[in-house]
Amino acid sequence: MAIKLVKDNIYSVGVVDFNEKHFHDHTYLTRRGVTYNSYLIVDEKITLIDTVRRGFEKEWIKNIRNVVDPAKIDVIIINHIEPDHSGSFPEILKICHNAKIYGTEKAKLGLIKYYGVCGDWIVVKSGQNLNIGKRILNFIDVPMIHWPDSMFTYSAHDKILFSSDGFGQHYATNKVFDDEVNFFILMDEAQKYYANILWPFNLLIANKLSIINKLNLGIELIAPSHGLIWRKHISEIMKKYHYWSSNSSLNRVAVIYETMWQSTEKMAKKIAEGCNSEGVEAVLFDVTKNDRTDITSYILDAKGWIFGSSTQNREILPIISSLLNFVKVTKSKKRMSFAFGSYGWSGEAIEKIENILCDFAALEPSVRTIFNPTEEELNKCYEVGKYFAMKIKIDEA
Numbered sequence: 001m002a003i004k005l006v007k008d009n010i011y012s013v014g015v016v017d018f019n020e021k022h023f024h025d026h027t028y029l030t031r032r033g034v035t036y037n038s039y040l041i042v043d044e045k046i047t048l049i050d051t052v053r054r055g056f057e058k059e060w061i062k063n064i065r066n067v068v069d070p071a072k073i074d075v076i077i078i079n080h081i082e083p084d085h086s087g088s089f090p091e092i093l094k095i096c097h098n099a100k101i102y103g104t105e106k107a108k109l110g111l112i113k114y115y116g117v118c119g120d121w122i123v124v125k126s127g128q129n130l131n132i133g134k135r136i137l138n139f140i141d142v143p144m145i146h147w148p149d150s151m152f153t154y155s156a157h158d159k160i161l162f163s164s165d166g167f168g169q170h171y172a173t174n175k176v177f178d179d180e181v182n183f184f185i186l187m188d189e190a191q192k193y194y195a196n197i198l199w200p201f202n203l204l205i206a207n208k209l210s211i212i213n214k215l216n217l218g219i220e221l222i223a224p225s226h227g228l229i230w231r232k233h234i235s236e237i238m239k240k241y242h243y244w245s246s247n248s249s250l251n252r253v254a255v256i257y258e259t260m261w262q263s264t265e266k267m268a269k270k271i272a273e274g275c276n277s278e279g280v281e282a283v284l285f286d287v288t289k290n291d292r293t294d295i296t297s298y299i300l301d302a303k304g305w306i307f308g309s310s311t312q313n314r315e316i317l318p319i320i321s322s323l324l325n326f327v328k329v330t331k332s333k334k335r336m337s338f339a340f341g342s343y344g345w346s347g348e349a350i351e352k353i354e355n356i357l358c359d360f361a362a363l364e365p366s367v368r369t370i371f372n373p374t375e376e377e378l379n380k381c382y383e384v385g386k387y388f389a390m391k392i393k394i395d396e397a
């Protein structure tokens with residue numbers, strides 16, 4: 001990506017990777033690629049915010065060099081140390097001999113552990129400021145949003161919040177601002193990002209958002225470490241973060257299943273038909289044909305979660321089991337759910353699914369069949385789906 005002016009004397013100098021489709025070592029399907037954002041503020045003290053993933057350091061340093069001589073950087077702010085943002089830190093340290101490095105205590109310890117170096121580090125906390133000339137930068141700790149070291153940096157002079165992984169999206173583009181791309185695609189990617197990266201930290205996010213709101217910062221730009229900068233749609237993304245972090249949901253349903261011989265699948269289809277007959281949209285997800293991160297994105301704000309699995313060796317089938325493991329850590333509330341499945345002997349998978357779901361959902365009775373479901377059993381699945389949808393609508397009222 002060529003360098004882009006974000007605001008007077010603030011440049012986006014990060015890199016775009018259109019080819020990264022399997023972020024986080026294949027745990028996140030990034031269909032639209034990834035950006036690693038880094039920002040350069042040219043003030044009395046030349047300030048760099050975050051680095052980029054290792055492997056992109058040459059392109060990144062060239063971007064910086066197009067604005068200033070990197071050796072003249074006075075300040076490096078490390079908002080977050082995950083390697084997609086810190087991987088090139090050792091490279092920039094070799095160039096910026098006089099730079100002071102600012103970040104949390106945990107960030108310092110993490111960088112030493114990762115790279116054996118941390119430079120001339122100054123530990124900062126929420127409430128502390130750094131004067132870089134015309135600008136005073138404010139640091140805001142955001143531990144576990146989404147790592148213990150995470151922090152945001154705010155420039156009141158520019159009304160920009162440099163939000164690290166917060167408000168990010170995996171969306172590779174040479175554009176810089178939210179209003180330069182399709183709004184619906186952008187919000188879709190923001191939802192997927194929230195669901196897969198931030199969802200387990202809902203409570204912390206809700207608390208931190210309320211603290212930031214009280215600060216009345218008058219934010220005009222939110223510059224995350226991935227994807228587009230929020231300029232036009234700040235209120236929309238803020239509202240979404242409030243909505244997602246408060247476990248709010250729509251009256252729609254996900255019927256998620258894994259099947260061995262299509263018996264559980266036949267049940268899933270009938271359950272979904274029953275839901276749809278009541279006007280509640282039910283989407284079918286065969287976990288072997290859908291990526292886990294897409295399903296997670298859908299269920300983030302779906303009120304009804306219906307999980308089905310055949311039983312194999314007394315267990316839930318492996319792919320849906322891995323999705324349930326993720327769901328478990330979200331600690332979501334206010335959902336409605338039930339389990340279903342076909343089995344040959346004892347059907348333990350169904351109870352095991354219920355044991356996971358009961359922690360965060362109002363559970364309806366399960367539906368089960370032995371081997372191939374009969375016409376009568378499929379009719380029952382339809383009726384159960386219909387009843388479930390009716391309950392969802394009542395709950396909404």
Ligand code: FEO
Pocket residue numbers: 080082084085146147165225226
């Ligand atoms: Fe984009 Fe937590 O790293």
